[in-house]
Amino acid sequence: GAVVSQHPSWVICKSGTSVKIECRSLDFQATTMFWYRQFPKQSLMLMATSNEGSKATYEQGVEKDKFLINHASLTLSTLTVTSAHPEDSSFYICSADPLGGADGYTFGSGTRLTVV
Amino acid sequence: QKEVEQDPGPLSVPEGAIVSLNCTYSNSAFQYFMWYRQYSRKGPELLMYTYSSGNKEDGRFTAQVDKSSKYISLFIRDSQPSDSATYLCAMNNAGGTSYGKLTFGQGTILTVHP
Numbered sequence: 001g002a003v004v005s006q007h008p009s010w011v012i013c014k015s016g017t018s019v020k021i022e023c024r025s026l027d028f029q030a031t032t033m034f035w036y037r038q039f040p041k042q043s044l045m046l047m048a049t050s051n052e053g054s055k056a057t058y059e060q061g062v063e064k065d066k067f068l069i070n071h072a073s074l075t076l077s078t079l080t081v082t083s084a085h086p087e088d089s090s091f092y093i094c095s096a097d098p099l100g101g102a103d104g105y106t107f108g109s110g111t112r113l114t115v116v
Numbered sequence: 117q118k119e120v121e122q123d124p125g126p127l128s129v130p131e132g133a134i135v136s137l138n139c140t141y142s143n144s145a146f147q148y149f150m151w152y153r154q155y156s157r158k159g160p161e162l163l164m165y166t167y168s169s170g171n172k173e174d175g176r177f178t179a180q181v182d183k184s185s186k187y188i189s190l191f192i193r194d195s196q197p198s199d200s201a202t203y204l205c206a207m208n209n210a211g212g213t214s215y216g217k218l219t220f221g222q223g224t225i226l227t228v229h230p
Contacts, residue, residue: 006159034218043204043220044160093159095218104150104165105218109158 002028002098006108013084013115021079021111023094029074030096034105035067038091050077050094084115119143122205122221131230135192139205139221142186146207146219149181151190154202154223163203164190195228202226 003026013019023033031052036044048069049057056069066088068080081088093110122139129135137151148167152160164179166172172179180189188207192199205221 004159043222044218045220046217049217091157104148104162106162107152107159112157 002096002106004094004096004106004108006094006111008111009109010112011114013113015085015115016083018080018082019084019113021081021092021094021113023077023079023096023108025075025096025098028096028098030077030098031074032097033071033077034095035069035077035079036093036095036107038093038110040091044093047092050079052077081113084113086115089113089115117142118222119219120205120207120221123224124222126225126227128227128229129195131195131197131228133195133228135195135199135226135228137190137192137203137205137224137226139188140186141188141207141219143207143209143219144186145209148208149179149188150206150218151177151179152204152206153199154204156201160204197228197230200227 005024005026007022033050035047037047038044046059047062050069050071052071052074058064066082071077091110091112093107095105095107097105120141151164153163154160166179169181169183176193178191202223202225204223206218208218
């Protein structure tokens with residue numbers, strides 16, 4: 001089945017630094033990937049849609065200058081949390097759609113970010 | 117009112133029980149319905165995907181959709197301790213600008229005890 005790989009699985013960083021999270025589709029090409037955020041004991045909230053070769057589309061309330069998304073190839077999207085602060089600590093998960101919406105969406109294993 | 121409502125539980129059942137998980141939704145534009153299982157500190161794993169009213173069965177899992185009532189269910193037969201996880205319903209519109217924008221329920225925490 002389709003696999004989405006996410007790296008790193010967890011990261012701790014100091015306040016004010018930037019962190020990059022990678023999301024790769026391993027056995028299919030993904031022109032579109034999605035980035036979600038999940039706070040403890042809460043559901044997933046879509047942050048942005050990552051489009052290969054073009055700008056990402058951000059959901060209302062998500063700061064595009066803080067959460068930089070790059071989708072430079074058909075198998076890789078990256079999310080960079082810039083100038084991270086403790087309130088950015090969360091579980092970040094990416095997803096992709098292997099079959100153009102025909103069979104659901106596959107999620108990565110998630111990245112737990114802790115900003116200290 | 118949230119677009120998707122899901123009872124967060126927690127739900128605790130004995131091994132072998134039939135589990136019923138439910139979600140209601142208010143947006144009649146939702147056409148695609150999914151159930152995901154999420155273990156602690158992991159990404160969601162797709163269990164069921166359906167787009168029509170009625171039942172869909174896959175092994176021990178049955179997904180049920182009633183679009184007229186805006187109600188979906190997931191049934192787990194012969195539940196096992198390994199089924200202990202958070203179960204999330206998710207849904208989205210038919211496409212266009214809504215492509216890929218899944219709206220999730222809050223998730224139901226399920227524990228199956230031996």
